[in-house]
Amino acid sequence: xxxxxxxRRQSLLELRVEIPASIYIGSGVALIAALLFVWWLVTxxxxxxxxxxPAPAAVVKELFNQISDGALWLDVKASVYxxxxxxxxxxxxxxPVGILMGNFKFFxxxxxxxxxxxxxxxxxxxxxxxxxxxxxxxxxxxxxxFIGTFFQQVLMIMDNVKNVQIDLIQISYxxxxxxxxxxxxxxLRAALPGIWDTFRITLGWAWTYLVVAELVAANVGLGxxxxxxxxxxxxDTIILGIIVIGVxxxxxxxxxxxxxxxxxxxVEGKRG
Amino acid sequence: MSDPKLEAKNIWKIFxxxxxEQVVAIENLSLTVNENEFVSIVGPSGCGxxxxxxxxxxxxxxxxxxxxxxxxxxxxPGIDRGMVFQSYTLFxxxxxxxxxxxxLKKRYLSDTEQNRLVQQHIELVGLQGFEKxxxxxxxxxxxxxxxxxxxxxxxxxxxxxxxxxxxxxAQTRMQMQELLLTVWQQHRITVLFITHxxxxxxxxxxxxxxMTARPxxxxxxxxxxxxxxxxxxxxxxxxxxxxxxELFGVLRTKI
Ligand SMILES: Nc1ncnc2c1ncn2[C@@H]1O[C@H](COP(=O)(O)OP(=O)(O)OP(=O)(O)O)[C@@H](O)[C@H]1O
Ligand SMILES: [Mg+2]
Numbered sequence: 056x057x058x059x060x061x062x063r064r065q066s067l068l069e070l071r072v073e074i075p076a077s078i079y080i081g082s083g084v085a086l087i088a089a090l091l092f093v094w095w096l097v098t099x100x101x102x103x104x105x106x107x108x109p110a111p112a113a114v115v116k117e118l119f120n121q122i123s124d125g126a127l128w129l130d131v132k133a134s135v136y137x138x139x140x141x142x143x144x145x146x147x148x149x150x151p152v153g154i155l156m157g158n159f160k161f162f163x164x165x166x167x168x169x170x171x172x173x174x175x176x177x178x179x180x181x182x183x184x185x186x187x188x189x190x191x192x193x194x195x196x197x198x199x200x201f202i203g204t205f206f207q208q209v210l211m212i213m214d215n216v217k218n219v220q221i222d223l224i225q226i227s228y229x230x231x232x233x234x235x236x237x238x239x240x241x242x243l244r245a246a247l248p249g250i251w252d253t254f255r256i257t258l259g260w261a262w263t264y265l266v267v268a269e270l271v272a273a274n275v276g277l278g279x280x281x282x283x284x285x286x287x288x289x290x291d292t293i294i295l296g297i298i299v300i301g302v303x304x305x306x307x308x309x310x311x312x313x314x315x316x317x318x319x320x321x322v323e324g325k326r327g
Numbered sequence: 328m329s330d331p332k333l334e335a336k337n338i339w340k341i342f343x344x345x346x347x348e349q350v351v352a353i354e355n356l357s358l359t360v361n362e363n364e365f366v367s368i369v370g371p372s373g374c375g376x377x378x379x380x381x382x383x384x385x386x387x388x389x390x391x392x393x394x395x396x397x398x399x400x401x402x403x404p405g406i407d408r409g410m411v412f413q414s415y416t417l418f419x420x421x422x423x424x425x426x427x428x429x430x431l432k433k434r435y436l437s438d439t440e441q442n443r444l445v446q447q448h449i450e451l452v453g454l455q456g457f458e459k460x461x462x463x464x465x466x467x468x469x470x471x472x473x474x475x476x477x478x479x480x481x482x483x484x485x486x487x488x489x490x491x492x493x494x495x496x497a498q499t500r501m502q503m504q505e506l507l508l509t510v511w512q513q514h515r516i517t518v519l520f521i522t523h524x525x526x527x528x529x530x531x532x533x534x535x536x537x538m539t540a541r542p543x544x545x546x547x548x549x550x551x552x553x554x555x556x557x558x559x560x561x562x563x564x565x566x567x568x569x570x571x572x573e574l575f576g577v578l579r580t581k582i
Binding site (some may be wrong): 220233 | 410
């Protein structure tokens with residue numbers, strides 16, 4: 056009997072080939088750990104003055120301060136609330152408009168020039184206008200988050216809908232379905248994973264607009280905390296704020312990725 | 328022969344792209360498919376086969392000419408015709424059973440009747456044991472089996488097939504041809520079958536139309552007089568070789 060041939064040794068760098076989970080996750084964690092180490096090293100050896108880059112320990116200390124005096128919790132609550140409301144309003148509007156644009160050329164022709172015009176306008180430039188129109192309350196923050204998110208989101212949802220294979224639509228017609236039934240049972244169903252991914256990406260963008268939204272006329276929020284710390288050169292507070300925003304963004308991102316796998320186990324390319 | 332089921336008279340199809348020149352995809356095409364007859368169209372790539380089939384399915388319209396099904400003009404798609412596409416067209420979010428069942432939506436049958444029909448057609452195409460798998464977990468051949476079952480389950484009068492086995496490897500393709508042959512010989516139904524494979528056309532059909540390259544038109548019509556029931560064995564018969572030579576001749580002269 057011939058001995059079984061050993062499988063060809065695979066390198067970690069094969070095109071689109073799965074690698075062991077330990078390496079996949081381990082390498083990502085290791086990179087962040089390495090960055091933290093370098094951060095610690097350059098501050099501990101005094102290469103950089105603490106005013107420019109505080110030591111990790113200073114940031115951790117600031118974290119505990121903010122936890123104990125409750126400021127962190129208040130900021131997180133205010134910011135998460137603003138992002139959620141701003142993003143949900145944007146999404147509730149972008150969904151129908153994007154779906155209409157993706158399905159009907161008429162609506163694409165109607166809305167696309169308008170959206171293209173707006174989507175290159177910087178959201179930060181709308182800050183004075185929104186204050187003028189909305190005052191200094193939360194609705195001004197929502198509107199900045201909305202402006203930052205909506206126009207891109209509509210176009211992405213339109214593309215998600217357009218990416219549905221035309222053959223799937225045609226075959227559905229041969230089963231006797233009306234166009235509204237095809238829209239409901241086939242197009243939207245087929246576009247859903249893509250739309251879910253658009254949700255994930257646009258919610259991520261909403262986080263990046265947080266500082267802009269809380270730039271002025273705020274007295275609580277993670278973005279506000281960063282802007283205020285800038286005035287007093289509290290670099291440790293700034294870095295803490297940035298890291299907290301990053302971590303919260305990461306959490307929402309993973310929540311979407313996880314639910315994607317839960318909701319759409321059938322998506323091509325994921326066997327089993 | 329019996330009555331014509333599908334009748335195409337002087338069909339023209341001209342595409343007018345927004346930019347560029349007009350494309351005459353189909354030029355003056357006339358053909359008939361009789362009740363319970365298996366008819367194939369062979370022709371080189373780009374000659375307009377899919378375009379014609381889409382018109383028969385009611386998914387596209389002729390620029391001029393008349394296309395009738397059972398004597399009345401084809402107005403649009405409907406459940407009197409079943410279709411199997413060149414590409415895989417299963418709904419990726421539905422498993423095998425649900426994909427087949429989806430086609431029954433507009434038949435308004437009781438649940439038990441639906442289950443019975445779906446199960447019967449799963450067995451017909453030999454997919455027992457794979458009922459709960461999603462399309463992404465199926466091989467190409469299995470996907471086309473589901474597509475065939477799905478096109479038959481709602482009992483259309485006519486089956487339109489656009490190179491259903493074109494994307495399969497030679498061996499799977501042969502299995503699928505035999506499967507279709509058996510299924511069709513058990514349940515006679517009018518079939519219009521598109522292929523560019525001459526052997527496949529001869530093996531399956533009662534009659535074969537040959538189309539020429541752009542602009543697509545019918546160049547010849549050949550009766551396949553090999554007796555039924557057939558199996559893949561007939562490919563070894565002398566009559567098969569003769570017919571193949573004849574078809575080859577026609578296809579070559581006009582390219
Ligand atoms: N929407 C369109 N606009 C312009 N030209 C088109 C359009 N659809 C098809 N054509 C042209 O019509 C011709 C016939 O196309 P069709 O898809 O029917 O070919 P086919 O015979 O099915 O080819 P294949 O065997 O490769 O599937 C091709 O030359 C194609 O370029
Ligand atoms: Mg084709």
